[in-house]
Amino acid sequence: VGSDPDIPVEGHQDGGIRVVCRSFGWYPEPEAQWRDLQGQVLPSASHNILQEATGLFQTEIAIVITEESNQKVSCSVRNPCLNQERVSTISIADLFFTFHIWVVALGVILGVIFCVLIALASYCSWSQCRAKETLQSAMERQKSEY
Numbered sequence: 138v139g140s141d142p143d144i145p146v147e148g149h150q151d152g153g154i155r156v157v158c159r160s161f162g163w164y165p166e167p168e169a170q171w172r173d174l175q176g177q178v179l180p181s182a183s184h185n186i187l188q189e190a191t192g193l194f195q196t197e198i199a200i201v202i203t204e205e206s207n208q209k210v211s212c213s214v215r216n217p218c219l220n221q222e223r224v225s226t227i228s229i230a231d232l233f234f235t236f237h238i239w240v241v242a243l244g245v246i247l248g249v250i251f252c253v254l255i256a257l258a259s260y261c262s263w264s265q266c267r268a269k270e271t272l273q274s275a276m277e278r279q280k281s282e283y
Contacts, residue, residue: 139163139193142212142225153203154229155182158212161195169198169214179210202229 139162147155158169166186171179182199189195196214208229215222 144227153201157199160214163194169196171200
């Protein structure tokens, strides 16, 4: 029987949060799957099994948890011969999804403010140049009149 599954959060993907379940030291090749709170099997985003030089297997199975889907899931890694399994659970808080939305909104708002400031600075620069040209033109007319 291998190690307890480790479930790190890898970040945002496809409108959700990508989490990966990793477990090492299994023989024979283990079976790994994601389950919801009711024990129903969930589809995984990816699944890799590697055999190490020692002959033992490591498994890595990923899932993308969305705000609408189950936010509490379990990763089960099972030895099919011994019928023994190791399980780890992760729960993603609503705040993690809401925070992402606010980060995007804040980025858009700051982008718009930046564009407005650039436009305002350009207008002020153009206005100053125009005023300077008008003043120089007026001074040249006054000189020519004298």
